[in-house]
Amino acid sequence: MIRVAVAGAAGRMGQTVCEAVEGAPDMELVGRADPSLGVELADVLGDADVVVEFTQPHTALANVQACLAAGVHVVVGTSGWDVDAVRGVESSANVLFCPNFAIGAVLMMRFAAEASKHMAKAEIIELHHDKKLDKPSGTAARTAELMEGDPPIHSVRLPGIVANQEVILGDVGQTLTIRHDSIDRTSFMPGVLAAVRAVGSLTESPVVGLEHVLFDD
Ligand SMILES: NC(=O)C1=CN([C@@H]2O[C@H](COP(=O)(O)OP(=O)(O)OC[C@H]3O[C@@H](n4cnc5c(N)ncnc54)[C@H](OP(=O)(O)O)[C@@H]3O)[C@@H](O)[C@H]2O)C=CC1
Ligand SMILES: O=C(O)C1=N[C@H](C(=O)O)C[C@H](O)C1
DSSP, rough: EEEEEETTTTTTHHHHHHHHHHOOTTTTEEEBBBBBBOOHHHGGGGGGGGGEEOOOOOTTTHHHHHHHTTTTTTEOOSSSSSGGGGGTTOOSSEEEEHHHHHHHHEEHHHHHHHHHHSEEEEEEEEEOOOOOOOSOOHHHHHHHHHHSOOEEEEEEETTOOEEEEEEEETTTTEEHHHEEEEGGGGGHHHHHHHHHHHHGGOSSSSSTTTTHHHHOO
């Protein structure tokens, strides 16, 4: 059994992750850390093999550092923090940061990267719910990083949306649109569980992107 603790357990993602972990036959939920539950990450680290981190841009780095100091592997979904800050940190534990855990979003990023090699220009439009704190989204920033030509990013924040992204590529007389829609937070759960299963076996750390877990190439 993989013993899993969740940081941000009372949040939109954290609650969904707790349910997914409780439903996974090979995992045990051993801790829920969140200010609104009165439980700090330090209180649950001792019981966990893996922490799943879905908090806020300004809290993620300290939580990841605490996991590394305690030798507990950490799967991070929080966007808007600097993963480079944990490069070179000595630890027996690994960091796996996935800007987006939805398989369709991972494929969208891959297809956009490939298309950008062949079309003249591109722009990214990301659309999220209006409670999202960071802008641009982690997915859009990562997509732009993977693409050629430094595409501009446009951010939309509105009630009624979960998470959508369009990458529009243009060339003479044509456009290509690659779009992904998460209509429910359960879309991220198979990816989160795959990351929890894989993080302890990574041969380097930190690793960025679920594609390193899902695909051979
Ligand atoms: N990679 C991916 O696939 C996805 C990533 N995300 C990202 O995940 C993050 C969380 O999103 P979401 O669940 O919607 O946000 P929420 O605001 O709903 O949840 C964040 C939770 O973390 C809590 N929290 C704050 N500080 C700490 C701390 N130091 N330790 C533990 N918990 C803490 C918050 O408590 P309080 O409110 O009391 O401060 C809140 O309950 C965002 O950065 C979002 O962009 C979201 C969806 C998918
Ligand atoms: O805040 C969200 O909801 C999401 N955040 C991630 C991001 O910033 O890309 C992943 C997904 O888009 C949902």
